[in-house]
Amino acid sequence: MGQADAPRILDVRTPAEFRGAHIPGSYNVPLDLLKEHRAELAAHLDEHVVLVCRSGARATQAEQALSSVPSALPQLHILSGGLTAWEQAGAPVSRGEAKWELERQVRLVAGSLVLLFILLSTILPWTKWLAGLIGAGLTLAALTNSCLMGMMLAKLPYNREKSPDMRDVIRDLTKP
Template structure:
C-alpha cells in the first residue's frame, strides 16, 4: 500500500472510490451507520475472512474502519501478521461523521440497533446499580460495583474493553451467516 497506515476522514473521502472498506464493528453498529460501500466483517470474523481479504488486497488498497479506531488498529495488526497491508480511518466513523461526511444505513424493518458504546454504558450502569442495590442486603455485593469501576478504568487506560468483547457475542451483535457470506462474496468479486 502506498498510503500511511492511518488516513484522515478528508483523505479517505478523496480516495473512497478506490478503496475496499472493511467495517470491523458488530452488525448492529454497522447497521446504525457506516461508510458508503463498506463491507461488514466483524473483528472476530477476520480470521475466517482472510482468504477473501487477501484476494481483495491483491486488487487494491484496503481500509479498515471501526467506531473510534481501536478495533480497526487491532484488525490492521492481525491482517499485517498475515502479510496483508491495510490502512485505518483515524478516529473511525465518529471522525467521518464529524467531518460532515454522510453515513449509510441499510434498510431495516425494525428499529435502529444500539452502538457498542451505548450497550457498554447501559450494561455498566445496570451492574453498578445492581451492586449498590444488593449491597443493602449484604455489603459484599458492593464489590460488583467496584469491579465494574475498576474494569472501566482499566478499559480507559488500555484503550480496550472486555465488556464490549463479551457484548459482541450476544445474538443481536452477531452477523447473520448470509450477511457475512455476502460480504465475503463481495470481497472475492473485487
C-alpha cells in the first residue's frame, strides 16, 4: 500500500482462508478476534478502512461490530462482493496454500447430511425430519446472515491455523 492516503484493508476471514488468497497489503483480523477487540482495534484505525471477506457477509458483521464502538470509525467500507468480486475483476491477489473456504465446507457438510438423512429415511422414516432441520438451519442462516454450522466448522483443527495476536495486528497497523 504505497500511498499515504490508501485505505487500510482488513480481511476478516479465517487465517487459513487468508493464507490461501488475499489482497496484497491487507491485514488478517479474523471476525472473532475483531469482535472481541473491536474497541482496541478501532482506537488504532483513524483513516479509511475497507473490510473484506469472501462474499461480504462477514465483512458486514465486522462493520456492525466496529460501528458499535462509541468512537467508531467515520470511514468504514465493505468491499462489495468480497474477495470473489475482487478476483473476478482481475485485481491482484497474493496466493498461498489453497484450503476450502468455510462456505464451501458448509455446503459439503450440509449437502452430505441431507443426502445421508434422506437415504436413511428409506429404512428409518423419522430421519427425514433431520434433513428438514438442516434445511431450516440453512434458511435461518440466510435470514440472519450468520451460520452456526460455519462457526462450528471454523473451530475444527483444519480451520484453526494460528490466529493473529491482536498486539501483532496493532503493531503492524501502526507501522509507518
